Structures are given as structure tokens and as C-alpha cells.
Amino acid sequence: MNKFLLKVLVLVSVNIAVFADAQFRTRNRMDNLEDFDQQAFSWGFYLNGNSLDYRIVLNPRYGARDNQNLVTSKPSYSFGAGLIGKWRLSDYLDLRLEPGLQFAQRQVTFNTQANDIYQNGSLTNPPFFPIALAEKDRVRDIKSTLVDIPVLLEFHGDRWYNSRPYIAGGVNYIVNLQSNSDSEDDNQQQVFRSTTHNFAWSAEMGIQFYFNKFKLTPAVRGTFFMNNEIVADNPTTPPYWTAAVSTLQTRAIMFILKFE
Structure with a gap:
């Protein structure tokens, strides 16, 4: 369903762009x-x-073995929506506030059974009793509901008839409503924890099309978390899960249709 929605958005924007291009070629047209x-x-x-994935930096002791990554992630395709507020600064600069709600589900796989070799303890983990990792222990389907509040500075060129290109960049404050950060359970009880409050930076480019009643903007935005999202497992939990990950950061590519 999510992939279908993404395809629909792409097809709609392409059709509108073709229609807009046709009207731009009209000789006696009005702006x-x-x-x-x-x-x-x-x-x-x-x-x-959107397409969301994790950037993972592995712990060299628990996250890799014989040049093989023991923790991997799988991206997901999802959707979101939001509001736009624009403040005109000059003929070429606008300040935009675009709060929105994003939904995502990503999959992280921990192939860390090899960490049984540390059962007697090491400098970084206490002794533990090894367990056989079943599918429910290895695979985490991580659902996220993200309140995304980006503040973007937009630089645009001059209008060419009924279109105008632009680029934008800025910072985001993002709240993960499904972070489980306050849970006392951890991955040993199949609970994956991440940070609730996050910061990111975004870059965007697109073309604004002017119609009789509204302005339509197809755009592509990349959003990249700056903070480490991982919340460590409890100290007594074996090093099968978060001990194998040094840094976990969301990265997202969004295809956006704006209506103003």
C-alpha cells in the first residue's frame, strides 16, 4: 500500500508537470x-x-565478525502529510515552517549469535548465560510515528512564466511518538528503544508551478538525523543487540507535493 501511494504521487506530479509545460508553450497566455x-x-x-532507513555504525567488538556486519537494516516506504507557513524575506528568500506527521516501519536484523564467545565476560560486558536467538530475538520491526518540524530557508530564482525553481535547506526538530525510550524492558523482552527527541538537517529542491487558483510544488527532500538515536539495553542484557551498535541515525528521502 505504501509503495502504491508513492507511485501515485509520482504519476500525479508528472501529469501535472506535462500539463503545465503545455500551457507554458501557449503564445498568448497570461501569467x-x-x-x-x-x-x-x-x-x-x-x-x-518517503523512504526511511537507518545509518548504522557498528561496534567493532560486538557488531562485526570476520569482515561481516552482524547488524543490518531494511528500508521502508511510507507516507506523511503536513502544513506550510511561509514568511517572505525578500524577492529571492523565504522562510518556511512545515510541521508534519510521518509514519514509518523499518526492520533491523541482529545476526549476533557469534557474541556467545563473550559469555565469560570482557572489559565491556559482564558474564552472561548464552541464549539461542530465535526469529523474534533477531528481527526487530520498528514502527515510528514522527512529528517533524522543519524550518527551511528557501532560495528561489525568477519566475519563468508560470514556474519557478528553488532550493532550500534547514534544520528539523523531530519527536518519535513510538520511541519506547521510557520503557524498563529492552531487547531481551523484544522491546527496541530509541530517543524521543531528535534533531536533523534537511536539503530540498523543486519547481513551483502557478495555476489559476493555487500553486503546486513537486519537490524532493533529504532529511538526516544528527544525534545518535540508540538507547542502550540494560546493563545485565547480553551483548546481542544495542551493544553491537555504536550509532543509529535515521535518513529519509521524501517526494513531496505542496499545495498553496
Whole structure:
């Protein structure tokens, strides 16, 4: 269903772009919404499809064996939506606030049975009793509901008839509503914990199309977490899970349709 939604968004934007291009070639055409960008403030909303994955930096002792990574992640395709608030700074600069809600589910696999060799203890872990890792122990399906609040500085060129290209960049404050960060259980009880409050940076590019009644913007945005999201397992938990990971950071690519 999520892949289908992403395909629909792409097809809709392509069809609109083709239609827009056709109207741009009309000789006696009028420019649409000529005074729209002169407003000090304007509003809108957006829909997006996204691909989310984890950037994983492994612990050299517990996360790798014989040049093989013992922890891997699988990306997911999902969707989101949000609101747009724009403040015009100059003819070429706008400040944008685009709070939204993003849904995701990623899969992380811990092939860390080989860490049984540390059962007698080491400098970084106490002794533990080895367990045979079943499928429910190795695979974590991590669901996330993210409240994403990006603040973007947008630089755009001059209008070319009814279109205008732009690039943007900024920072995000992101709250993971399903982080489990306050849970006393950990991966030994099949509970994966991550940080609730996160910070990221974003870069975006797109083209704004002006129609009679509204402005449509297809865009691509990359968002990359700056903080380490991992919450360590309890000290008595064997080093099969978070001990194998030094850094865990979300990275997302979003295809966005904005309506203003």
C-alpha cells in the first residue's frame, strides 16, 4: 500500500508537470497568480511519500565478525502529510515552517549469535548465560510515528512564466511518538528503544508551478538525523543487540507535493 501511494504521487506530479509545460508553450497566455509571492505570509499543506532507513555504525567488538556486519537494516516506504507557513524575506528568500506527521516501519536484523564467545565476560560486558536467538530475538520491526518540524530557508530564482525553481535547506526538530525510550524492558523482552527527541538537517529542491487558483510544488527532500538515536539495553542484557551498535541515525528521502 505504501509503495502504491508513492507511485501515485509520482504519476500525479508528472501529469501535472506535462500539463503545465503545455500551457507554458501557449503564445498568448497570461501569467497566473502574479501577486501571490508578494504576500508577507502565506499558507498551504503538503502530502508526501518517503523512504526511511537507518545509518548504522557498528561496534567493532560486538557488531562485526570476520569482515561481516552482524547488524543490518531494511528500508521502508511510507507516507506523511503536513502544513506550510511561509514568511517572505525578500524577492529571492523565504522562510518556511512545515510541521508534519510521518509514519514509518523499518526492520533491523541482529545476526549476533557469534557474541556467545563473550559469555565469560570482557572489559565491556559482564558474564552472561548464552541464549539461542530465535526469529523474534533477531528481527526487530520498528514502527515510528514522527512529528517533524522543519524550518527551511528557501532560495528561489525568477519566475519563468508560470514556474519557478528553488532550493532550500534547514534544520528539523523531530519527536518519535513510538520511541519506547521510557520503557524498563529492552531487547531481551523484544522491546527496541530509541530517543524521543531528535534533531536533523534537511536539503530540498523543486519547481513551483502557478495555476489559476493555487500553486503546486513537486519537490524532493533529504532529511538526516544528527544525534545518535540508540538507547542502550540494560546493563545485565547480553551483548546481542544495542551493544553491537555504536550509532543509529535515521535518513529519509521524501517526494513531496505542496499545495498553496
